[in-house]
Amino acid sequence: MTTPLLDRRDVDFLIHTWLKAGGDRETTDAVLDLSETLATQAFLPHFKRNDVEEPELVDGEVRICPAIGEALKQYAELGLFSAGFPDELGGLGLPYLISTASFAFFAAANVATAAYPMLTVANARLIAAFGTAAQVETFAKPQIEGRWFGTMCLSEPQAGSSLADVRTRAVAEGADALGERYRLFGNKMWISGGDQDVSDNIVHLVLAKVPNADGTLPEGTAGISLFIVPKLLPDGTRNDVTVAGLNHKMGYRGTANCLLNFGETGGAVGWIVGAPGEGLRQMFQMMNEARIGVGVGAAALGYRGYRLAVDYARERLQGRPPGRRSGPPVAIIEHPDVRRMLLQQKAYVEGALALCFYCARLVDTAEASPDDAALLGLLTPVAKTWPSEYGLAANDIAIQVHGGYGYTRDFDVEQLWRDNRLNPIHEGTTGVQGMDLVGRKILADGSGLPVLAARIARTAEAAEAVPGLAVHARALSEAWRSVVATTEALQGEDRRTVLDNATAFLWAFGHVVTAWLWLDQAVAAEALTDRDLADGKAWACRFFFECELPKVDAWLALVAARSDVASGAPTRIF
């Protein structure tokens, strides 16, 4: 029997019992059934092929594993590109939460293939949000139909996380029915899906700067604008976009990752989205979703590794439990340390998925609720980072449960680990997320903190009433008080000292948030009639509170001490 990609009971629990947010249950069930089936039947079978049959550059064009195209054709035919878009754009108006849950199945099955629609949908949403009607019709619609795919072109070889240093230039050359037209010149690095041979066209969304009158580029991020640069122009001719190289990655290999040159022969034609100088703001408006998307992918990879480890631990016979020296070997799930490793994975991956679902739900409610919007901003760096780091940690443990077998390519867990290693890097590294959390979301803004405080208090109050959970409620309240005390101590501190320990704060904050959501899940699970599921939530919650939450003290102590051990160390010592 094939191991399920995710535990469907858990997904249903999170959406309906916990978040009470499934919308129309029949539609939701149908979408999730479809997603699980398609992911299993069309995505999972080429999981390993995607690793072995890497994208190739042939005569300047990228060829990818043909199974990707076949799977995405079905994905399009079943309306999964469009499902999250409103009716008038041909979609079902599916809540972002349900789109996210659907995506989790595909990411668990084959994240490298699932990346193409994820990027395409993000691209189309951006054009739909900020583009003109003609741009939406010409460039978003074909993506919503799954005929064209999209990319996001932010990084450049000399400017990874530092977008202020973008050097791609866009020179105005008049206007046409599609808007103000420009010619783009520059190089874009790390472009996922930057070229491939399975969609009819590719829509690049490119960050570039419009030069000043004297030809220089504006300094900083203010001068950045966003441009639609298709691979094939509306008249069917090739635009001036060429593939300068393919990056050969350790994992996530099926997603072609390119170095693209724009404007080698006359300039790539592009149309600006919205007003000049708005590029970064537009991109960041979509960034919450993109970052939650990375988190969901990471959680899903961790989740599949966990399910594989559980099945392996049930089947693999070896050794005897402590205190027994003879008799037949037992399944390794009987060994305490193996069971610890399973619980640890469960606490990580179900916790990560719950966090991402919670934030996806906030995306749906943010427009109507300023509180939810503030909380979404605060939690997004955590939703990006925590699943990326702990989903990866879960994949590491899944290998360990498999022993030597897990280290071989005959099993899937090693590839899941390699695939997942990308997630702490792209869409803003863990270090960048730490600075976003501390610098922007806590010190500069701060509006999300009281909302979070109120929700944590509400969960703790509910848990106080449940005998087995009251002890955790008190631990959570205490941990939260430590977080608050630390953030208060940071106010007015020298910015450099604060950012020295931003990553440590992110770890602490992420663990407290996850502990809160675990307790909240455990409270909700009390009502379940499925006792295996309910008890699983209770045990994993207990594990998190006993084995994980206590780690917070060490991280917070470092922040509270305003340790300058990182920035103070002179570079000559290395």
Place this chain on the structure above:
Amino acid sequence: MTTPLLDRRDVDFLIHTWLKAGGDRETTDAVLDLSETLATQAFLPHFKRNDVEEPELVDGEVRICPAIGEALKQYAELGLFSAGFPDELGGLGLPYLISTASFAFFAAANVATAAYPMLTVANARLIAAFGTAAQVETFAKPQIEGRWFGTMCLSEPQAGSSLADVRTRAVAEGADALGERYRLFGNKMWISGGDQDVSDNIVHLVLAKVPNADGTLPEGTAGISLFIVPKLLPDGTRNDVTVAGLNHKMGYRGTANCLLNFGETGGAVGWIVGAPGEGLRQMFQMMNEARIGVGVGAAALGYRGYRLAVDYARERLQGRPPGRRSGPPVAIIEHPDVRRMLLQQKAYVEGALALCFYCARLVDTAEASPDDAALLGLLTPVAKTWPSEYGLAANDIAIQVHGGYGYTRDFDVEQLWRDNRLNPIHEGTTGVQGMDLVGRKILADGSGLPVLAARIARTAEAAEAVPGLAVHARALSEAWRSVVATTEALQGEDRRTVLDNATAFLWAFGHVVTAWLWLDQAVAAEALTDRDLADGKAWACRFFFECELPKVDAWLALVAARSDVASGAPTRIF
């Protein structure tokens, strides 16, 4: 310029200044110079080839990357197989510490190639320790000369860590000049170097059971004996050993890893080493060294990743320090979080190398000092595990420092991470080491604890006298008191509950031991005239005490609480 494999100043510091154990300085320097040069010139150049040109099974024989054979030929010619053996066996009588330091350079350069001599030397040492003169002459000598290579055949497909379940049988068939002769029948799994085409012969050391009179195999580990089973018999004919398959690993690929069948056509000829039933005792006598060897390899892989990350961080220009928004980009080493990642790696890899060197030194002194022997037994599971887990963590951070580039196969850090992932698995998984530490070394034996306590007290006392270190001395003493209190609380506890949290105890114990050695290094470094080196030790020590040692509380709390969260959770919840 090529990044050095290890920091030679650090290696010299550890051996001479810190451990004061270099023996004859001229010989030591010559061996280390030679090792560094050969590793750089003959091992490093095929680091990536070893990953790409994987061992192949062709007509029942394994072919490995030819560069391995060329490198090991030079390794043999320069006397590095023999260096650690006494004069009468053709060696230099090099202390184990110096052999270990030499090996660290080769492991850093190319661990998959270095594994062949490591296994060969371990094999020859075992035969030299327990074999007859004829066995030493026939089977150990050619290995000491580097003409034949050796393997260790312990695991079987159904019995990974559980040697009691070994099913390979050895049937007596008389005696000859080489000892009591047997015929072996069985399958051995995960045999590193199990076959290859670069040495003249292969000597397998095989654990097997001699059947009882009724044909059954003795139960448990008591009936296990050790046999010498060469690939080619002394008369030059092929022994009955065949390669049933090659394992395709995620990393460490150059080391051919085989499933071997013994006795498919009549029985593989083998000679017993020592008396029947002594196999496990003999093997375990060598196990300390084998486990330290794994630790050194893991530390070395982490160390090279760290050096690469330092060089990358010095060269890569991106972004600006906090508080500066314009001007040219700076080297990323200027960013606090990057510097934190470098310090963290430094604390892990230099700490891991120091731990392994300390234990290697104990191997040299254990025979003359019962205290050192007891301490060696206690620290060996830590020397195996801590570098494996934290060397791997350092490799993970090295990727992160490189950003997207680190995720590509154009850089070395991703392969180092993949190679290192084997180390927490082989030679006893982390979970097995935790049970060894708690069950055997602390609860059953316990003789190492007072020795360790005395040495920690000595270091703390010395550090008290140094202004910058006194605060760490107190933290170390306090952490040690917590460890002692926890071990005392475990005495007389139910064995199952104790082993539930053996891994958590191992983490805590490993961190306290490493903190002790960091403080001890920092004290020794005070005397250095090389201030960059000395300050580096002081900053890394401070980092470890501020950012790592505080994690111990969370682990110990779990052990002290005798949490049954692992063994108590019913299997139905997964």
